[in-house]
Amino acid sequence: MYTASTAFLEALQEAGVAFIFGNFGSDHPALLEAIAEARAHGRPIPEVITCPFEMVGLHAAQGYAQVTGKPQAVVVHVDSGTLTLGGALHNVAKGRAPVLIFAGLPPYTQEGERTGSRNEFIMWLQDVADQRGIVRGYVKYEAELRTGANVKQMVLRALQFASSDPKGPVYLTGAREVMEQKSKPVKASPAAFAPLQPTALTQGAIDAVLDDLLKAKRPLIATSYVGRQPEAVGELVKLCERIGAGVYESCPSTLNFPQDHDLYTGTQWNQPFQNQALGEADMVLVLDSDVPWIPTISKPNARAIIRHIDVDPLKTDIPLWYIPAVSSHQADSLTALRQLNAALDKRRINAAKVEARRAHWSARSAERRAKLAAAEAEPRGAITMPWLIACLRRQLEDDAICLNEGITNYQPICDHLIRTRPGTLFTSGAGSLGWSGGAAIGAKLAAPDRTVVAISGDGSYMFGVPSSVQWMARRYETPYLHIVLNNRGWNAPRFSALSVHPDGYASRANTLDISFDPSPDYAGIAAAAGGAYAGRVAAPDEVEEAIAAALKAVREEKRAAVLEVWLP
Numbered sequence: 001m002y003t004a005s006t007a008f009l010e011a012l013q014e015a016g017v018a019f020i021f022g023n024f025g026s027d028h029p030a031l032l033e034a035i036a037e038a039r040a041h042g043r044p045i046p047e048v049i050t051c052p053f054e055m056v057g058l059h060a061a062q063g064y065a066q067v068t069g070k071p072q073a074v075v076v077h078v079d080s081g082t083l084t085l086g087g088a089l090h091n092v093a094k095g096r097a098p099v100l101i102f103a104g105l106p107p108y109t110q111e112g113e114r115t116g117s118r119n120e121f122i123m124w125l126q127d128v129a130d131q132r133g134i135v136r137g138y139v140k141y142e143a144e145l146r147t148g149a150n151v152k153q154m155v156l157r158a159l160q161f162a163s164s165d166p167k168g169p170v171y172l173t174g175a176r177e178v179m180e181q182k183s184k185p186v187k188a189s190p191a192a193f194a195p196l197q198p199t200a201l202t203q204g205a206i207d208a209v210l211d212d213l214l215k216a217k218r219p220l221i222a223t224s225y226v227g228r229q230p231e232a233v234g235e236l237v238k239l240c241e242r243i244g245a246g247v248y249e250s251c252p253s254t255l256n257f258p259q260d261h262d263l264y265t266g267t268q269w270n271q272p273f274q275n276q277a278l279g280e281a282d283m284v285l286v287l288d289s290d291v292p293w294i295p296t297i298s299k300p301n302a303r304a305i306i307r308h309i310d311v312d313p314l315k316t317d318i319p320l321w322y323i324p325a326v327s328s329h330q331a332d333s334l335t336a337l338r339q340l341n342a343a344l345d346k347r348r349i350n351a352a353k354v355e356a357r358r359a360h361w362s363a364r365s366a367e368r369r370a371k372l373a374a375a376e377a378e379p380r381g382a383i384t385m386p387w388l389i390a391c392l393r394r395q396l397e398d399d400a401i402c403l404n405e406g407i408t409n410y411q412p413i414c415d416h417l418i419r420t421r422p423g424t425l426f427t428s429g430a431g432s433l434g435w436s437g438g439a440a441i442g443a444k445l446a447a448p449d450r451t452v453v454a455i456s457g458d459g460s461y462m463f464g465v466p467s468s469v470q471w472m473a474r475r476y477e478t479p480y481l482h483i484v485l486n487n488r489g490w491n492a493p494r495f496s497a498l499s500v501h502p503d504g505y506a507s508r509a510n511t512l513d514i515s516f517d518p519s520p521d522y523a524g525i526a527a528a529a530g531g532a533y534a535g536r537v538a539a540p541d542e543v544e545e546a547i548a549a550a551l552k553a554v555r556e557e558k559r560a561a562v563l564e565v566w567l568p
Helices: 004-014 029-040 054-068 078-094 148-163 176-180 203-215 230-243 276-280 333-344 351-375 385-393 407-417 435-446 458-463 466-475 491-500 522-530 540-555
Strands: 019-022 047-050 072-076 099-105 141-145 169-175 219-223 246-250 264-268 283-287 305-310 327-330 401-405 452-457 481-486 533-537 561-566
Touching (some): 004 029, 004 148, 004 176, 019 054, 029 176, 047 466, 054 072, 054 078, 054 435, 078 099, 078 435, 099 148, 099 176, 141 148, 148 169, 203 283, 203 305, 203 327, 203 333, 219 276, 230 351, 246 276, 276 351, 283 333, 305 333, 351 407, 385 407, 385 452, 385 540, 401 407, 401 435, 435 458, 435 481, 452 458, 458 481, 458 522, 466 522, 481 522, 481 540, 522 533, 522 561
Parallel strands (some): 019 047, 072 099, 099 169, 141 169, 219 246, 219 283, 246 264, 283 305, 305 327, 401 452, 452 481, 481 561, 533 561
Protein backbone atom coordinates (compact mmCIF):
# COMPACT_ATOMS: atom_id res chain seq x y z
CA MET A 1 0.00 0.00 0.00
CA TYR A 2 1.49 3.31 -1.15
CA THR A 3 0.34 6.32 0.89
CA ALA A 4 1.29 9.94 1.41
CA SER A 5 3.42 8.75 4.32
CA THR A 6 5.23 6.31 2.03
CA ALA A 7 6.00 9.20 -0.30
CA PHE A 8 7.20 11.29 2.65
CA LEU A 9 9.71 8.62 3.69
CA GLU A 10 10.81 8.03 0.09
CA ALA A 11 11.49 11.73 -0.40
CA LEU A 12 13.67 11.90 2.70
CA GLN A 13 15.58 8.76 1.69
CA GLU A 14 16.16 9.91 -1.88
CA ALA A 15 17.30 13.33 -0.68
CA GLY A 16 20.02 11.74 1.46
CA VAL A 17 18.48 12.35 4.89
CA ALA A 18 20.09 9.83 7.22
CA PHE A 19 17.98 10.21 10.37
CA ILE A 20 14.47 11.00 11.54
CA PHE A 21 14.59 12.28 15.12
CA GLY A 22 11.09 11.30 16.15
CA ASN A 23 8.67 12.00 18.96
CA PHE A 24 5.48 10.39 17.68
CA GLY A 25 1.88 10.97 18.73
CA SER A 26 -1.75 10.37 17.85
CA ASP A 27 -1.30 12.28 14.58
CA HIS A 28 1.21 9.75 13.18
CA PRO A 29 -0.54 6.36 12.66
CA ALA A 30 0.04 6.56 8.91
CA LEU A 31 3.70 7.40 9.33
CA LEU A 32 4.28 4.61 11.85
CA GLU A 33 2.50 2.17 9.52
CA ALA A 34 4.63 3.31 6.56
CA ILE A 35 7.83 2.89 8.58
CA ALA A 36 6.82 -0.63 9.63
CA GLU A 37 5.78 -1.53 6.07
CA ALA A 38 9.11 -0.32 4.64
CA ARG A 39 11.06 -2.35 7.17
CA ALA A 40 8.95 -5.44 6.51
CA HIS A 41 9.79 -5.28 2.81
CA GLY A 42 13.44 -4.31 3.29
CA ARG A 43 12.97 -0.94 1.62
CA PRO A 44 15.53 1.64 2.85
CA ILE A 45 14.30 4.61 4.85
CA PRO A 46 16.12 7.01 7.18
CA GLU A 47 16.98 5.53 10.56
CA VAL A 48 14.52 6.55 13.26
CA ILE A 49 16.00 7.92 16.50
CA THR A 50 13.43 7.94 19.30
CA CYS A 51 13.63 11.23 21.20
CA PRO A 52 11.80 11.32 24.54
CA PHE A 53 11.87 15.13 24.46
CA GLU A 54 11.34 17.16 21.29
CA MET A 55 13.90 19.88 22.00
CA VAL A 56 16.63 17.26 22.41
CA GLY A 57 15.68 15.75 19.06
CA LEU A 58 15.92 19.07 17.25
CA HIS A 59 19.27 19.84 18.90
CA ALA A 60 20.51 16.40 17.82
CA ALA A 61 19.48 17.17 14.24
CA GLN A 62 21.30 20.49 14.54
CA GLY A 63 24.46 18.83 15.84
CA TYR A 64 24.45 16.37 12.95
CA ALA A 65 23.95 19.18 10.45
CA GLN A 66 26.71 21.26 12.02
CA VAL A 67 29.24 18.45 11.60
CA THR A 68 28.14 17.30 8.13
CA GLY A 69 26.31 20.24 6.57
CA LYS A 70 23.50 17.83 5.64
CA PRO A 71 19.86 18.43 6.65
CA GLN A 72 18.08 15.93 8.87
CA ALA A 73 14.40 15.41 9.74
CA VAL A 74 12.54 15.89 13.01
CA VAL A 75 9.01 14.58 13.59
CA VAL A 76 6.89 16.02 16.41
CA HIS A 77 3.30 15.85 17.64
CA VAL A 78 0.82 18.53 16.46
CA ASP A 79 0.88 21.90 18.26
CA SER A 80 2.09 20.56 21.60
CA GLY A 81 5.20 18.94 20.17
CA THR A 82 5.85 22.02 18.07
CA LEU A 83 5.66 24.23 21.14
CA THR A 84 8.04 21.94 23.00
CA LEU A 85 10.67 22.52 20.31
CA GLY A 86 10.82 26.05 21.70
CA GLY A 87 14.37 27.18 22.38
CA ALA A 88 15.87 24.59 20.04
CA LEU A 89 14.00 26.17 17.14
CA HIS A 90 15.56 29.53 18.07
CA ASN A 91 19.03 27.95 18.00
CA VAL A 92 18.50 26.18 14.69
CA ALA A 93 17.11 29.34 13.08
CA LYS A 94 19.77 31.75 14.33
CA GLY A 95 22.48 29.13 13.94
CA ARG A 96 21.49 28.58 10.28
CA ALA A 97 21.23 24.80 10.55
CA PRO A 98 19.32 23.00 7.78
CA VAL A 99 16.58 20.87 9.39
CA LEU A 100 13.18 19.68 8.17
CA ILE A 101 10.52 19.58 10.89
CA PHE A 102 7.29 17.69 10.28
CA ALA A 103 4.32 17.94 12.63
CA GLY A 104 0.99 16.24 12.18
CA LEU A 105 -2.32 18.06 12.32
CA PRO A 106 -5.46 16.86 14.12
CA PRO A 107 -7.97 15.10 11.84
CA TYR A 108 -10.30 17.43 9.94
CA THR A 109 -13.20 14.94 10.00
CA GLN A 110 -15.08 13.56 13.00
CA GLU A 111 -17.75 11.19 11.66
CA GLY A 112 -15.45 8.58 10.12
CA GLU A 113 -15.65 10.15 6.66
CA ARG A 114 -12.00 9.43 5.96
CA THR A 115 -9.38 6.97 7.21
CA GLY A 116 -7.75 8.68 10.18
CA SER A 117 -10.90 10.54 11.31
CA ARG A 118 -11.05 11.70 14.93
CA ASN A 119 -11.26 8.90 17.47
CA GLU A 120 -9.59 10.34 20.60
CA PHE A 121 -10.79 13.20 22.82
CA ILE A 122 -7.52 15.11 22.58
CA MET A 123 -7.99 15.70 18.87
CA TRP A 124 -10.56 18.42 19.51
CA LEU A 125 -8.28 20.16 22.01
CA GLN A 126 -5.29 20.05 19.65
CA ASP A 127 -7.22 21.70 16.83
CA VAL A 128 -5.77 25.23 16.98
CA ALA A 129 -6.36 28.15 14.67
CA ASP A 130 -2.86 28.54 13.23
CA GLN A 131 -0.39 25.82 14.14
CA ARG A 132 2.09 26.95 11.49
CA GLY A 133 1.98 30.41 13.01
CA ILE A 134 3.82 29.04 16.06
CA VAL A 135 7.00 28.75 14.01
CA ARG A 136 6.47 31.31 11.27
CA GLY A 137 8.97 33.79 12.70
CA TYR A 138 11.71 31.15 12.91
CA VAL A 139 11.55 29.07 9.73
CA LYS A 140 12.54 29.76 6.15
CA TYR A 141 9.52 27.96 4.74
CA GLU A 142 6.32 26.48 6.13
CA ALA A 143 3.52 24.68 4.34
CA GLU A 144 0.73 22.15 4.78
CA LEU A 145 0.64 18.83 2.93
CA ARG A 146 -2.87 18.65 1.49
CA THR A 147 -2.73 15.68 -0.91
CA GLY A 148 -0.66 12.56 -1.24
CA ALA A 149 -0.19 13.33 -4.93
CA ASN A 150 2.54 15.89 -4.34
CA VAL A 151 3.97 15.05 -0.93
CA LYS A 152 7.32 14.10 -2.44
CA GLN A 153 7.65 17.38 -4.32
CA MET A 154 6.66 19.35 -1.22
CA VAL A 155 9.27 17.59 0.93
CA LEU A 156 12.00 18.13 -1.66
CA ARG A 157 11.00 21.79 -2.02
CA ALA A 158 11.20 22.24 1.76
CA LEU A 159 14.67 20.68 1.82
CA GLN A 160 15.71 22.99 -1.00
CA PHE A 161 14.80 25.98 1.16
CA ALA A 162 16.58 24.50 4.18
CA SER A 163 19.80 23.90 2.25
CA SER A 164 19.94 27.20 0.34
CA ASP A 165 21.84 30.09 1.89
CA PRO A 166 21.16 31.43 4.37
CA LYS A 167 20.34 27.91 5.55
CA GLY A 168 17.77 27.20 8.25
CA PRO A 169 14.82 25.14 9.46
CA VAL A 170 11.65 24.44 7.48
CA TYR A 171 8.28 23.22 8.77
CA LEU A 172 5.67 20.97 7.18
CA THR A 173 2.33 19.82 8.55
CA GLY A 174 -0.17 17.21 7.44
CA ALA A 175 -3.49 16.02 8.82
CA ARG A 176 -4.07 12.36 9.66
CA GLU A 177 -6.42 11.87 6.73
CA VAL A 178 -3.90 13.31 4.27
CA MET A 179 -1.01 11.19 5.54
CA GLU A 180 -3.25 8.08 5.30
CA GLN A 181 -4.28 8.92 1.73
CA LYS A 182 -3.51 6.27 -0.88
CA SER A 183 -1.76 7.57 -3.96
CA LYS A 184 0.19 6.47 -6.98
CA PRO A 185 3.98 6.45 -6.62
CA VAL A 186 5.48 9.71 -7.78
CA LYS A 187 8.89 10.13 -9.32
CA ALA A 188 10.60 13.39 -8.38
CA SER A 189 14.31 13.89 -8.73
CA PRO A 190 16.11 15.55 -5.82
CA ALA A 191 18.44 17.07 -8.43
CA ALA A 192 15.54 19.20 -9.64
CA PHE A 193 15.29 20.63 -6.12
CA ALA A 194 18.99 21.25 -5.55
CA PRO A 195 20.00 24.13 -3.26
CA LEU A 196 20.56 27.46 -4.95
CA GLN A 197 24.04 28.00 -6.33
CA PRO A 198 26.39 30.03 -4.09
CA THR A 199 26.39 33.76 -4.70
CA ALA A 200 29.64 35.44 -5.75
CA LEU A 201 31.18 38.89 -5.47
CA THR A 202 31.06 41.24 -8.42
CA GLN A 203 34.36 42.31 -9.96
CA GLY A 204 33.82 45.77 -8.53
CA ALA A 205 33.44 44.35 -5.03
CA ILE A 206 36.58 42.22 -5.39
CA ASP A 207 38.59 45.25 -6.48
CA ALA A 208 37.26 47.49 -3.71
CA VAL A 209 37.91 44.97 -0.94
CA LEU A 210 41.41 44.13 -2.13
CA ASP A 211 42.31 47.77 -2.67
CA ASP A 212 41.44 48.61 0.92
CA LEU A 213 43.10 45.49 2.37
CA LEU A 214 46.36 46.19 0.52
CA LYS A 215 46.41 49.91 1.32
CA ALA A 216 45.81 49.38 5.03
CA LYS A 217 48.58 49.42 7.59
CA ARG A 218 46.60 47.24 10.03
CA PRO A 219 44.03 45.19 8.06
CA LEU A 220 41.82 42.96 10.20
CA ILE A 221 39.20 40.36 9.31
CA ALA A 222 36.33 39.95 11.78
CA THR A 223 34.27 36.77 11.55
CA SER A 224 31.91 34.55 13.51
CA TYR A 225 30.89 31.67 11.25
CA VAL A 226 32.95 31.51 8.06
CA GLY A 227 34.02 28.07 9.31
CA ARG A 228 30.58 26.59 8.75
CA GLN A 229 32.14 25.66 5.44
CA PRO A 230 35.37 23.92 6.52
CA GLU A 231 37.08 24.62 3.17
CA ALA A 232 36.64 28.35 3.76
CA VAL A 233 39.03 28.20 6.72
CA GLY A 234 41.94 27.24 4.47
CA GLU A 235 41.03 29.99 2.00
CA LEU A 236 40.91 32.54 4.81
CA VAL A 237 44.33 31.45 6.08
CA LYS A 238 45.71 31.75 2.55
CA LEU A 239 44.32 35.27 2.12
CA CYS A 240 45.56 36.50 5.48
CA GLU A 241 49.06 35.11 5.01
CA ARG A 242 49.38 36.67 1.57
CA ILE A 243 48.44 40.18 2.71
CA GLY A 244 49.43 40.06 6.40
CA ALA A 245 45.93 40.59 7.81
CA GLY A 246 45.00 39.70 11.37
CA VAL A 247 41.89 37.72 12.31
CA TYR A 248 39.55 38.48 15.18
CA GLU A 249 36.59 36.28 16.10
CA SER A 250 33.49 37.83 17.62
CA CYS A 251 31.32 35.33 19.53
CA PRO A 252 32.29 32.54 17.09
CA SER A 253 29.84 29.71 16.47
CA THR A 254 32.49 27.49 14.89
CA LEU A 255 36.23 27.33 14.31
CA ASN A 256 37.05 29.97 11.71
CA PHE A 257 40.85 30.17 11.89
CA PRO A 258 43.56 27.99 13.47
CA GLN A 259 43.83 29.24 17.02
CA ASP A 260 47.60 28.70 17.18
CA HIS A 261 48.30 30.81 14.07
CA ASP A 262 50.47 33.90 14.46
CA LEU A 263 47.85 36.06 12.69
CA TYR A 264 45.10 35.02 15.11
CA THR A 265 44.24 37.70 17.67
CA GLY A 266 41.62 35.79 19.68
CA THR A 267 37.92 36.05 20.49
CA GLN A 268 35.65 38.48 22.21
CA TRP A 269 32.20 37.84 23.65
CA ASN A 270 30.63 40.09 26.30
CA GLN A 271 33.88 41.13 27.99
CA PRO A 272 33.47 44.78 29.06
CA PHE A 273 36.55 46.26 27.41
CA GLN A 274 37.71 47.54 24.04
CA ASN A 275 39.22 44.82 21.88
CA GLN A 276 42.79 45.86 21.13
CA ALA A 277 42.99 44.44 17.62
CA LEU A 278 39.66 45.95 16.63
CA GLY A 279 40.71 49.33 17.97
CA GLU A 280 44.05 49.25 16.13
CA ALA A 281 42.76 48.22 12.71
CA ASP A 282 42.51 50.85 9.99
CA MET A 283 40.59 48.51 7.69
CA VAL A 284 38.11 45.88 8.91
CA LEU A 285 36.58 43.27 6.62
CA VAL A 286 33.52 41.82 8.35
CA LEU A 287 33.09 38.34 6.92
CA ASP A 288 30.09 36.24 8.03
CA SER A 289 29.19 37.69 11.41
CA ASP A 290 25.87 38.54 13.05
CA VAL A 291 27.53 40.48 15.88
CA PRO A 292 30.99 41.66 14.76
CA TRP A 293 31.28 43.87 17.86
CA ILE A 294 29.19 45.38 20.65
CA PRO A 295 29.46 49.14 20.09
CA THR A 296 28.68 50.15 23.68
CA ILE A 297 31.74 48.15 24.75
CA SER A 298 34.11 47.64 21.83
CA LYS A 299 34.19 48.89 18.24
CA PRO A 300 36.54 49.83 15.41
CA ASN A 301 38.24 53.19 15.57
CA ALA A 302 36.38 56.01 13.83
CA ARG A 303 38.89 56.24 10.97
CA ALA A 304 38.75 52.57 10.01
CA ILE A 305 37.32 51.62 6.62
CA ILE A 306 34.76 48.85 7.03
CA ARG A 307 33.55 46.52 4.30
CA HIS A 308 31.07 43.72 4.79
CA ILE A 309 30.65 40.34 3.04
CA ASP A 310 28.01 37.98 4.37
CA VAL A 311 25.66 35.24 3.27
CA ASP A 312 22.92 37.42 4.82
CA PRO A 313 24.20 41.02 4.95
CA LEU A 314 20.76 42.53 5.59
CA LYS A 315 20.14 40.27 8.63
CA THR A 316 16.53 40.02 7.52
CA ASP A 317 15.40 38.32 10.75
CA ILE A 318 16.95 40.94 13.06
CA PRO A 319 14.82 44.14 13.25
CA LEU A 320 17.64 46.36 14.58
CA TRP A 321 20.97 45.77 12.85
CA TYR A 322 23.58 48.00 11.23
CA ILE A 323 27.31 48.61 11.07
CA PRO A 324 29.11 51.63 9.52
CA ALA A 325 30.25 49.77 6.40
CA VAL A 326 31.11 51.67 3.22
CA SER A 327 29.80 48.67 1.26
CA SER A 328 27.96 45.41 1.97
CA HIS A 329 27.91 42.42 -0.35
CA GLN A 330 25.81 39.27 -0.30
CA ALA A 331 28.07 36.36 -1.15
CA ASP A 332 28.97 32.85 -0.11
CA SER A 333 32.11 33.17 2.00
CA LEU A 334 33.95 30.22 0.42
CA THR A 335 33.23 31.55 -3.07
CA ALA A 336 34.20 35.09 -2.08
CA LEU A 337 37.48 34.01 -0.50
CA ARG A 338 38.37 31.95 -3.57
CA GLN A 339 37.64 34.99 -5.73
CA LEU A 340 39.79 37.27 -3.59
CA ASN A 341 42.69 34.81 -3.61
CA ALA A 342 42.43 34.34 -7.38
CA ALA A 343 42.40 38.11 -7.91
CA LEU A 344 45.51 38.46 -5.72
CA ASP A 345 47.39 36.30 -8.20
CA LYS A 346 47.15 39.20 -10.66
CA ARG A 347 48.20 41.89 -8.18
CA ARG A 348 51.61 43.20 -7.35
CA ILE A 349 51.96 42.79 -3.59
CA ASN A 350 54.45 44.87 -1.59
CA ALA A 351 56.36 42.22 0.37
CA ALA A 352 57.77 44.74 2.83
CA LYS A 353 54.29 45.97 3.74
CA VAL A 354 53.05 42.42 4.16
CA GLU A 355 55.95 41.64 6.47
CA ALA A 356 55.32 44.77 8.54
CA ARG A 357 51.64 43.92 8.94
CA ARG A 358 52.42 40.34 9.80
CA ALA A 359 55.06 41.35 12.33
CA HIS A 360 52.55 43.56 14.13
CA TRP A 361 49.82 40.93 14.37
CA SER A 362 52.34 38.22 15.23
CA ALA A 363 53.58 40.30 18.14
CA ARG A 364 50.01 40.75 19.40
CA SER A 365 49.36 37.04 18.97
CA ALA A 366 52.51 36.13 20.90
CA GLU A 367 51.53 38.47 23.75
CA ARG A 368 48.12 36.82 23.92
CA ARG A 369 49.53 33.29 23.91
CA ALA A 370 51.95 34.15 26.69
CA LYS A 371 49.11 35.43 28.88
CA LEU A 372 47.06 32.31 28.19
CA ALA A 373 49.97 30.04 29.02
CA ALA A 374 50.55 31.86 32.30
CA ALA A 375 46.88 31.51 33.21
CA GLU A 376 47.09 27.73 32.73
CA ALA A 377 49.38 27.23 35.73
CA GLU A 378 48.01 24.72 38.21
CA PRO A 379 46.11 26.67 40.88
CA ARG A 380 46.63 26.08 44.57
CA GLY A 381 43.04 26.66 45.64
CA ALA A 382 39.90 26.18 43.59
CA ILE A 383 39.85 24.86 40.02
CA THR A 384 40.22 27.59 37.41
CA MET A 385 38.80 27.48 33.89
CA PRO A 386 42.22 27.88 32.19
CA TRP A 387 43.62 24.94 34.17
CA LEU A 388 40.57 22.76 33.52
CA ILE A 389 40.47 23.38 29.77
CA ALA A 390 44.25 23.00 29.42
CA CYS A 391 44.02 19.61 31.12
CA LEU A 392 41.25 18.60 28.73
CA ARG A 393 43.13 19.87 25.67
CA ARG A 394 46.15 17.75 26.45
CA GLN A 395 44.01 14.59 26.30
CA LEU A 396 42.07 15.30 23.10
CA GLU A 397 42.87 14.27 19.56
CA ASP A 398 43.22 16.95 16.88
CA ASP A 399 39.96 15.83 15.29
CA ALA A 400 37.91 15.65 18.51
CA ILE A 401 34.64 17.57 18.27
CA CYS A 402 34.16 20.11 21.07
CA LEU A 403 30.78 21.67 21.80
CA ASN A 404 31.02 24.90 23.80
CA GLU A 405 27.94 25.93 25.81
CA GLY A 406 29.88 27.61 28.60
CA ILE A 407 27.84 30.87 28.38
CA THR A 408 29.77 33.03 30.90
CA ASN A 409 32.76 30.77 30.18
CA TYR A 410 32.52 30.86 26.38
CA GLN A 411 35.79 32.77 26.08
CA PRO A 412 38.10 30.72 28.35
CA ILE A 413 36.84 27.54 26.73
CA CYS A 414 37.65 28.92 23.26
CA ASP A 415 40.95 30.44 24.37
CA HIS A 416 42.39 27.38 26.06
CA LEU A 417 41.11 24.55 23.86
CA ILE A 418 43.28 25.99 21.05
CA ARG A 419 41.55 24.09 18.27
CA THR A 420 43.27 24.14 14.89
CA ARG A 421 41.21 21.95 12.56
CA PRO A 422 37.97 23.08 10.88
CA GLY A 423 34.88 21.30 12.15
CA THR A 424 36.22 20.66 15.65
CA LEU A 425 34.60 23.47 17.65
CA PHE A 426 30.97 24.57 17.72
CA THR A 427 28.49 26.59 19.74
CA SER A 428 24.72 26.65 19.25
CA GLY A 429 25.08 29.87 17.27
CA ALA A 430 22.30 31.45 19.29
CA GLY A 431 21.01 32.04 22.81
CA SER A 432 18.69 29.29 23.99
CA LEU A 433 20.28 27.07 26.62
CA GLY A 434 20.28 23.29 26.62
CA TRP A 435 21.82 22.70 23.18
CA SER A 436 25.02 20.80 23.96
CA GLY A 437 23.64 17.44 25.14
CA GLY A 438 21.37 16.82 22.18
CA ALA A 439 23.93 18.29 19.79
CA ALA A 440 26.51 15.82 21.13
CA ILE A 441 24.20 12.93 20.19
CA GLY A 442 23.86 14.31 16.67
CA ALA A 443 27.60 14.99 16.36
CA LYS A 444 28.43 11.44 17.44
CA LEU A 445 25.95 9.99 14.95
CA ALA A 446 27.64 12.09 12.27
CA ALA A 447 31.18 11.14 13.32
CA PRO A 448 31.03 7.84 15.24
CA ASP A 449 34.82 7.34 15.19
CA ARG A 450 35.66 10.74 16.70
CA THR A 451 35.69 11.82 20.34
CA VAL A 452 32.86 14.21 21.17
CA VAL A 453 33.05 16.49 24.20
CA ALA A 454 30.35 18.89 25.40
CA ILE A 455 31.16 21.60 27.93
CA SER A 456 28.29 23.43 29.60
CA GLY A 457 27.31 25.26 32.73
CA ASP A 458 25.12 23.57 35.31
CA GLY A 459 22.11 25.63 34.22
CA SER A 460 22.56 24.71 30.55
CA TYR A 461 22.95 21.06 31.52
CA MET A 462 19.57 21.03 33.25
CA PHE A 463 17.93 22.97 30.42
CA GLY A 464 19.08 20.22 28.06
CA VAL A 465 16.90 17.49 29.63
CA PRO A 466 19.85 15.23 30.55
CA SER A 467 17.65 12.25 31.35
CA SER A 468 16.47 12.14 27.72
CA VAL A 469 19.95 12.85 26.35
CA GLN A 470 21.61 10.10 28.36
CA TRP A 471 18.91 7.54 27.56
CA MET A 472 19.45 8.29 23.86
CA ALA A 473 23.23 8.02 24.25
CA ARG A 474 22.86 4.51 25.62
CA ARG A 475 20.10 3.38 23.24
CA TYR A 476 21.87 4.58 20.09
CA GLU A 477 25.46 3.92 21.19
CA THR A 478 26.62 7.53 20.94
CA PRO A 479 28.99 7.87 23.91
CA TYR A 480 30.39 11.32 24.58
CA LEU A 481 31.92 13.23 27.48
CA HIS A 482 29.85 15.99 29.07
CA ILE A 483 31.76 18.33 31.40
CA VAL A 484 29.37 20.22 33.69
CA LEU A 485 30.76 23.46 35.14
CA ASN A 486 29.12 23.62 38.53
CA ASN A 487 29.14 27.13 39.97
CA ARG A 488 25.86 26.51 41.83
CA GLY A 489 23.68 28.83 39.81
CA TRP A 490 23.11 31.05 36.81
CA ASN A 491 25.99 33.47 36.46
CA ALA A 492 24.74 35.02 33.21
CA PRO A 493 21.75 36.85 34.79
CA ARG A 494 24.03 38.08 37.58
CA PHE A 495 26.54 39.52 35.10
CA SER A 496 23.77 41.13 33.08
CA ALA A 497 22.22 42.77 36.14
CA LEU A 498 25.52 44.09 37.46
CA SER A 499 26.60 45.42 34.06
CA VAL A 500 23.50 47.63 33.96
CA HIS A 501 23.24 48.36 37.72
CA PRO A 502 26.82 48.09 39.05
CA ASP A 503 25.95 50.04 42.21
CA GLY A 504 22.29 49.12 42.52
CA TYR A 505 20.40 47.01 45.01
CA ALA A 506 21.27 43.82 43.12
CA SER A 507 24.98 44.46 43.70
CA ARG A 508 24.37 44.45 47.46
CA ALA A 509 21.69 41.76 47.69
CA ASN A 510 22.41 38.50 49.49
CA THR A 511 20.54 36.56 46.82
CA LEU A 512 19.25 37.20 43.30
CA ASP A 513 17.15 34.01 43.16
CA ILE A 514 19.47 32.39 40.65
CA SER A 515 21.19 29.88 42.93
CA PHE A 516 21.11 26.11 42.46
CA ASP A 517 22.01 25.30 46.06
CA PRO A 518 21.67 22.57 47.11
CA SER A 519 23.30 21.30 43.96
CA PRO A 520 21.68 18.38 42.10
CA ASP A 521 23.75 15.29 41.41
CA TYR A 522 24.36 16.09 37.75
CA ALA A 523 26.53 13.07 37.02
CA GLY A 524 24.14 10.83 38.98
CA ILE A 525 21.29 11.84 36.68
CA ALA A 526 23.30 10.56 33.72
CA ALA A 527 24.19 7.32 35.47
CA ALA A 528 20.57 6.63 36.36
CA ALA A 529 19.14 7.52 32.95
CA GLY A 530 21.77 6.05 30.67
CA GLY A 531 24.28 4.03 32.64
CA ALA A 532 26.85 6.75 32.10
CA TYR A 533 30.15 7.04 33.90
CA ALA A 534 29.62 9.54 36.71
CA GLY A 535 32.53 11.60 38.00
CA ARG A 536 32.98 14.63 40.20
CA VAL A 537 36.10 16.72 40.82
CA ALA A 538 36.71 19.67 43.13
CA ALA A 539 40.51 19.87 43.54
CA PRO A 540 42.96 21.06 40.86
CA ASP A 541 45.35 18.14 41.31
CA GLU A 542 42.52 15.67 40.59
CA VAL A 543 41.47 17.18 37.26
CA GLU A 544 43.79 15.37 34.82
CA GLU A 545 43.08 11.96 36.32
CA ALA A 546 39.32 12.61 36.38
CA ILE A 547 39.29 13.62 32.71
CA ALA A 548 41.35 10.56 31.79
CA ALA A 549 38.92 8.24 33.59
CA ALA A 550 35.91 9.85 31.90
CA LEU A 551 37.49 9.66 28.44
CA LYS A 552 38.42 6.02 29.03
CA ALA A 553 34.74 5.25 29.69
CA VAL A 554 33.82 6.95 26.41
CA ARG A 555 36.59 5.53 24.24
CA GLU A 556 37.05 2.05 25.63
CA GLU A 557 33.86 1.19 27.48
CA LYS A 558 31.70 2.88 24.82
CA ARG A 559 29.43 4.60 27.30
CA ALA A 560 28.75 8.25 27.93
CA ALA A 561 30.46 10.05 30.78
CA VAL A 562 29.48 13.10 32.81
CA LEU A 563 32.18 14.87 34.79
CA GLU A 564 30.94 17.47 37.25
CA VAL A 565 33.59 20.11 37.95
CA TRP A 566 33.17 22.35 40.98
CA LEU A 567 34.18 25.93 40.29
CA PRO A 568 34.29 28.83 42.77
